[in-house]
Structure formats: C-alpha cells, structure tokens
Amino acid sequence: MHMPSEKIVPSSDLYAISSSTVRTPDESPRPVRVTARDVSVFYGAKQALFDVSIDIPEKAVTAFIGPSGCGKSTFLRCLNRMNDTIEDCRVNGRIELDGQNIYDAALDVVELRARVGMVFQKPNPFPKSIYENVAYGPRIHGLAKNKAELDAIVEASLHKASLWSEVKDRLNEPGTGLSGGQQQRLCIARAIAVSPEVILMDEPCSALDPIATAKIEELIDELKQNFTIVIVTHSMQQAARVSQRTAFFHLGNLVEEGPTDMIFTSPGEKRTQDYITGRFG
Amino acid sequence: MAETLVPQPASDGSAERLARIRAGLSARHSRERRFRFYGIAAIAAALGFVAILFTMILYKGLPAFTQATLEVEVFFDPEVISVDPMPVQQQGQSQAEFRRAMTDWQRQATMVNWNRIVEAAVRNAAPGTEADSRQLLSIVETNARFELRDRFVADPGILGSTARVKMLASANADNWLKGNINRDLPDAQQQLAAPARELADRLYENGHIRFAFASHIFTNVDSRSAPASAGLAGAFVGSLYMMLVVIVLAVPIGVMSAVYLEEFAPKNRLTDLIEVNINNLAAVPSIVFGLLGAAVFINYFRLPLSAPLVGGLVLTLMTLPTVIIATRSALRAVPPSLRQAALGLGASKTQTVFHHVLPVTYPGILTATIIGVAQALGETAPLLLIGMNAFVAQIPGTPLDQSSALPVQIYLWQGNENRNFFEARTSAAIIVLLGLMLTLNAIAIFLRSRLERRK
Numbered sequence: 001m002h003m004p005s006e007k008i009v010p011s012s013d014l015y016a017i018s019s020s021t022v023r024t025p026d027e028s029p030r031p032v033r034v035t036a037r038d039v040s041v042f043y044g045a046k047q048a049l050f051d052v053s054i055d056i057p058e059k060a061v062t063a064f065i066g067p068s069g070c071g072k073s074t075f076l077r078c079l080n081r082m083n084d085t086i087e088d089c090r091v092n093g094r095i096e097l098d099g100q101n102i103y104d105a106a107l108d109v110v111e112l113r114a115r116v117g118m119v120f121q122k123p124n125p126f127p128k129s130i131y132e133n134v135a136y137g138p139r140i141h142g143l144a145k146n147k148a149e150l151d152a153i154v155e156a157s158l159h160k161a162s163l164w165s166e167v168k169d170r171l172n173e174p175g176t177g178l179s180g181g182q183q184q185r186l187c188i189a190r191a192i193a194v195s196p197e198v199i200l201m202d203e204p205c206s207a208l209d210p211i212a213t214a215k216i217e218e219l220i221d222e223l224k225q226n227f228t229i230v231i232v233t234h235s236m237q238q239a240a241r242v243s244q245r246t247a248f249f250h251l252g253n254l255v256e257e258g259p260t261d262m263i264f265t266s267p268g269e270k271r272t273q274d275y276i277t278g279r280f281g
Numbered sequence: 282m283a284e285t286l287v288p289q290p291a292s293d294g295s296a297e298r299l300a301r302i303r304a305g306l307s308a309r310h311s312r313e314r315r316f317r318f319y320g321i322a323a324i325a326a327a328l329g330f331v332a333i334l335f336t337m338i339l340y341k342g343l344p345a346f347t348q349a350t351l352e353v354e355v356f357f358d359p360e361v362i363s364v365d366p367m368p369v370q371q372q373g374q375s376q377a378e379f380r381r382a383m384t385d386w387q388r389q390a391t392m393v394n395w396n397r398i399v400e401a402a403v404r405n406a407a408p409g410t411e412a413d414s415r416q417l418l419s420i421v422e423t424n425a426r427f428e429l430r431d432r433f434v435a436d437p438g439i440l441g442s443t444a445r446v447k448m449l450a451s452a453n454a455d456n457w458l459k460g461n462i463n464r465d466l467p468d469a470q471q472q473l474a475a476p477a478r479e480l481a482d483r484l485y486e487n488g489h490i491r492f493a494f495a496s497h498i499f500t501n502v503d504s505r506s507a508p509a510s511a512g513l514a515g516a517f518v519g520s521l522y523m524m525l526v527v528i529v530l531a532v533p534i535g536v537m538s539a540v541y542l543e544e545f546a547p548k549n550r551l552t553d554l555i556e557v558n559i560n561n562l563a564a565v566p567s568i569v570f571g572l573l574g575a576a577v578f579i580n581y582f583r584l585p586l587s588a589p590l591v592g593g594l595v596l597t598l599m600t601l602p603t604v605i606i607a608t609r610s611a612l613r614a615v616p617p618s619l620r621q622a623a624l625g626l627g628a629s630k631t632q633t634v635f636h637h638v639l640p641v642t643y644p645g646i647l648t649a650t651i652i653g654v655a656q657a658l659g660e661t662a663p664l665l666l667i668g669m670n671a672f673v674a675q676i677p678g679t680p681l682d683q684s685s686a687l688p689v690q691i692y693l694w695q696g697n698e699n700r701n702f703f704e705a706r707t708s709a710a711i712i713v714l715l716g717l718m719l720t721l722n723a724i725a726i727f728l729r730s731r732l733e734r735r736k
Contacts, residue, residue, distance in 0.1 A: 080625065110629050113625060113627035118625035120618060120625070125622075126637055127640075136628075140626070140632055194627065
C-alpha cells in the first residue's frame with residue numbers, strides 16, 4: 001500500500017525541499033514543516049547522533065521510537081535548541097523550520113522557542129497558580145494587550161488541553177497541587193498558550209498512569225488538527241495509536257522513517273522489525 | 282534462574298541459611314541500638330550544655346533588671362536654690378539675646394549645690410543617721426543631682442514645694458542590699474563606710490529603698506561616673522545601624538554575585554578561582570576583616586572612627602561569603618526541570634532566573650541572611666580594631682556618629698573595675714543580645730514559613 005520510496009534518501013538535492021510534502025496514512029500528502037539534514041550531535045567528544053535526516057509534516061503527529069539512549073530525545077531537543085542549555089553539546093548539520101535554518105546566528109532562540117513549544121517527560125508546572133502557569137508564556141511574549149485578552153487565552157488554552165472543566169473553579173490554586181495527569185495537561189496548556197507552530201513532546205506519558213495516559217493521547221489526537229506535533233515515546237503501542245509517521249532510532253542513527261502503519265506492519269529494516277517485535281530494546 | 286524465585290520447601294540447605302541469618306541478627310540489632318544510644322547521648326549532652334549556659338546567664342543577669350531605687354520627699358529649698366527667676370522673652374529682645382539669658386540662667390541652676398537638697402531629703406527619710414554628708418551621698422547615684430536640676434529647669438515653679446522623687450541608689454548600695462558583698466568583711470575591705478551601710482539597710486527596711494524594674498538599662502547610655510545608671514541604649518542603636526548597613530549591602534551584593542556565578546558565568550579557570558577564594562574568605566578569622574577595615578575604610582577612605590557605618594562595612598565583608606555560598610547552594614538545589622520549563626516556553630535566561638529560579642530560593646536566601654546577620658551581630662573582634670570599643674556616652678543619631686555595639690558593650694562591661702556590679706550588668710546585656718538574636722531568628726522562621734506556603 002505504501003511505496004518504499006516514501007523513505008527519505010538524504011541527498012544534496014533535498015536541501016531546499018521544505019515546500020515538498022510527505023505522506024501520512026490517514027490523508028493525502030502533507031506539507032513539510034520541519035526539515036533536518038545530516039544532523040549530528042556531540043556531547044564533548046562523544047557523538048550521540050549520526051547524520052539524521054527527516055521531514056516532519058504539518059498538522060500531524062510524528063513519533064520517535066527506539067530503545068533507551070538511541071538519541072531520539074537528543075534529536076527532539078535539537079528542534080527547539082534546548083541542547084544549547086547543555087554545556088559542551090555541539091550540533092552539526094541543518095535544521096529548517098519553514099525553510100529557515102534554526103541554527104542561524106541571526107535567529108533569536110527565544111523566538112524559536114515561542115514557535116516550537118515543548119512538553120517534558122516529567123510534568124513540571126511552575127510553583128505558581130494554575131492561571132499564572134498558563135498566562136506566563138503569553139505575558140513574556142506580549143501576546144495579550146490587556147487582562148481580558150490574557151484571561152481569554154488562558155481559558156482557551158485550558159479548554160484545548162481538556163483541563164478547563166477540572167480547574168475552572170480553582171485557577172488561583174497552585175499548579176503543583178494537581179494530579180500527575182492534570183499537571184501534564186497543564187504543561188500542555190502552558191505550551192499551547194503561546195500558539196506555537198510545532199509542539200515537541202518528550203515522553204509525555206512516561207510518568208503517568210494508564211488512565212491519565214489515555215487522556216493525554218486523546219488530547220494529542222485533537223491537537224494535531226492545529227499543531228505540528230513531534231512525540232518521543234518508548235511505548236510502541238503509543239506510537240501506533242497517536243502518530244501518523246514514525247521514526248525508529250537506534251544507537252544514534254535514524255534507522256527507518258515512514259508512515260506509522262507501514263513501519264509497524266512492513267518495516268524495511270531488520271533492526272526495526274526486531275525492535276517492534278520485542279526482540280531487543 | 283527462574284527456579285530460585287519459586288518458594289522452596291524447607292530443605293537442609295535453607296534451614297542452614299536461615300540459621301546463619303539468625304546468628305548475625307542479634308549482633309545487627311544491638312549495633313543499631315548502640316548507635317541510637319550514642320545519638321541520644323550526644324543530643325542530651327548538647328542540650329545539657331545549652332541549658333547550663335542559659336541558666337547561668339539568666340541566673341546572673343536577671344537580678345540586674347531590678348535595681349535599688351530610692352524614693353524620698355524632696356524639698357526644693359529656696360535658700361539653697363538661690364537663682365534669679367527664669368528669664369522671659371522681653372518686648373524688643375532678640376532671639377539670640379533671649380537664648381543667652383536663658384543659658385546664663387541654666388548655668389546658675391547648675392551651679393546650685395544640689396547635693397545639699399539630696400542630702401536633706403535622705404536625712405529626712407532616715408532621721409538620726411550617723412552618716413556624714415560624704416557617706417550619705419555615697420549611697421545615692423551621682424547623677425541624682427542632675428535629675429533634680431533638670432526637674433527644676435523644666436518647671437521652676439516647683440521652688441519652695443515638696444515633691445516625691447525617685448532616684449537610683451549607687452552601685453555600691455545596690456550591691457550591698459542585693460547581698461553581692463560579704464557582710465562579714467571588715468570595714469577596711471568594704472566599699473561603703475559603716476554608717477552608710479547602716480543607712481542603706483535602714484532605708485530599705487522603712488521602704489524608702491525598693492527594688493524596681495531598671496528600665497534605664499534600655500534608655501540610658503553607658504556611664505562611668507554614674508555606673509548604676511549605665512544602660513546600653515547607645516550600643517543597641519549602634520548595633521541596629523550596623524545590621525541595617527549589613528542587610529542593605531550584603532544581601533543584594535551577595536545574592537547578585539551568587540546568581541551571576543551560578544547561572545550566567547562561564548565555567549572556566551577564572552570562575553573556579555573566584556569560587557575557591559569566596560570559600561576561603563568564609564573561613565578568614567574575623568579579626569583580619571577588622572584590620573582590613575581599619576586599613577581601607579579608616580586609613581584610606583578616611584571614614585570616621587567608631588562609626589557604625591564602618592562597623593557595618595566590615596561586617597558586610599564578613600557576611601558576604603556566607604550569603605554567596607548559601608545562595609549558590611540554594612540555586613543549585615533548584616530542579617533543572619523548572620529551568621527547562623521556562624526556557625522551553627521561550628523565556629530568556631534572565632527571565633528564567635528572576636521569574637522562576639530565584640523565587641524558589643527565597644527561603645534559603647532568607648535563612649542564609651539571618652544566619653549571616655546574626656553572626657555579624659555577635660561579632661566583636663573586628664569592631665575593636667576600628668575603634669568601636671571607645672567609651673561613647675551618647676545615642677548615635679546617624680550611622681556616622683560615634684557609637685558602640687552590643688557585643689562590644691558586653692566586652693567593656695565585663696572588664697569594668699566595679700566587678701561585682703557589672704558582672705550582673707554584663708549578663709543583662711548578654712540577655713538583651715540573645716533576645717535580639719532570637720527575635721531575628723523568629724522573624725526569619727515566620728517569613729520563611731510564609732514564603733513556603735505561597736508556593
């Protein structure tokens with residue numbers, strides 16, 4: 001059903017392809033939002049990622065899977081330059097957001113992170129009120145002209161994160177007082193309050209119980225209508241459930257990438273098949 | 282492998298294993314009991330020493346808060362107080378002329394032999410005493426006459442009338458009545474002559490001398506000519522000024538240095554060197570800071586001697602390393618996830634630090650500040666080197682006025698030649714100092730619990 005030619009062949013003529021499209025299983029070809037070419041990451045002298053090239057489609061969920069230490073989180077953190085905060089971490093190669101190199105010296109990393117939001121593995125709400133958690137991003141970026149607008153953004157974000165009904169009566173209570181799943185949805189609300197174009201999620205459910213996980217997955221499914229989502233997960237079932245495209249990482253290499261159903265039903269690489277069938281990982 | 286996880290029926294092997302475990306068990310338990318006992322013993326010893334310290338201080342110091350006070354009828358005798366009527370500003374008299382006339386009149390009032398008034402009042406309270414005037418006046422504090430003069434200057438109409446006046450008994454009389462002096466000592470070794478001792482006892486019996494709360498400890502300044510009226514108001518205010526200087530300087534400088542070093546500075550040899558030196562500064566003996574202060578602030582910058590400002594600057598130098606080190610460790614304890622959360626939202630480095638990281642460290646910074654300030658409050662050695670051990674008989678009006686400090690006052694009183702009177706006074710000053718520190722700590726605990734609740 002899917003042609004093997006779906007796989008990206010890194011070659012020089014693909015360097016300016018940000019207007020090209022990739023296919024997702026549910027729909028017709030989608031425009032590409034983020035393009036990575038030959039991305040290598042070094043921690044000091046140790047190379048953690050080897051020449052990764054991938055296209056991430058708009059308004060779809062792309063999942064990164066692979067065993068621990070395979071480099072999937074490292075690559076995710078390259079996409080909004082969170083690796084900048086780690087000392088002696090070096091990134092080679094080219095990553096483009098809408099055709100603009102995000103490692104360009106002229107690009108402001110603050111602006112980049114306003115466009116590429118992030119949700120972390122462990123829920124990390126600020127030790128402030130629920131309202132303040134969501135309002136912080138719009139406030140520092142000056143997205144609201146007045147209190148009423150800010151209130152509207154907070155409410156809309158909490159709605160989108162399916163948290164509004166649970167917290168609307170206690171917006172002034174601390175965000176840290178919520179349950180783990182609610183905290184993670186609060187973090188998602190906080191990320192989408194800035195209206196980013198891309199949301200990166202680094203194993204967002206690994207600290208949550210199955211019910212909270214199901215809610216988050218449902219939420220991710222809704223969010224993909226408005227946002228481009230990249231999710232790192234160590235659960236293959238989760239990748240199969242929420243994503244349209246899947247990339248399998250192993251030992252710092254991007255082994256295979258393609259529409260999720262194809263990766264899970266007829267992977268092109270033996271290593272992918274071994275991992276998916278539980279032979280290692 | 283999997284078989285070992287299945288519970289085994291008791292075989293010879295497992296019984297033997299169990300026996301081995303049991304054999305060691307009692308030794309393990311007794312080791313634990315011994316360790317707990319050592320811990321409890323250590324705590325008991327520490328608490329015991331603290332209890333002894335506080336008991337000694339309270340036992341010695343509390344009596345100093347009550348002092349023998351003489352209450353007698355004083356007749357403002359017009360024959361003794363022969364002064365002109367108080368000048369009134371005349372029509373056409375200039376302000377300066379009037380003030381000169383007033384000063385002249387006050388001088389006249391000062392020249393009056395007020396001791397005669399005091400003597401008459403005391404004699405009246407103990408008729409038929411054998412004490413001569415010298416002996417009689419030796420049981421009254423020397424500044425009683427100034428108090429009478431002030432009373433007269435404030436209200437000249439009192440002339441010719443009688444008023445009930447309270448005046449302090451002298452330090453020697455106070456000692457005698459409190460029993461601090463062995464009553465069996467021969468006359469030659471007594472500080473008061475026999476008739477004066479007898480007079481003091483008599484006044485105490487007929488109720489003219491009472492032990493009253495010595496509020497002047499808190500309102501008066503140090504005094505050498507009138508030791509019984511010596512107080513520590515000057516030292517207290519001096520210490521407060523120094524605390525103010527320390528808080529105003531050490532906290533912002535220390536916190537900012539710590540934030541920069543921890544959050545912004547690149548990690549290289551230079552910052553390592555700075556870190557090592559800050560840690561070393563925390564261990565430098567305080568007297569060295571005193572020498573530094575004398576050399577830099579007084580010799581080079583020509584700041585005044587004995588000024589709380591200079592004392593505060595020296596103590597700031599001493600407190601800075603404490604504040605910096607504590608703030609840095611508080612910053613280091615902030616989970617990285619908080620920084621990532623803010624950075625991931627697009628907050629700049631500065632916004633991340635000031636909006637999110639620093640606020641969670643406030644309780645830690647507060648604790649560090651209070652510890653540093655309390656340490657500075659009790660510091661004596663560096664103050665001796667910048668002249669704050671001078672005898673200062675006034676309450677400083679500004680941080681640039683000459684002043685003493687509480688711990689220095691303790692040091693000065695401790696060395697006072699009037700030993701058995703000032704021993705109690707010293708302990709009283711220690712109680713005040715400890716009270717101030719406990720108050721500071723209480724405020725810190727209160728603020729910290731409030732800050733922590735806000736989270």
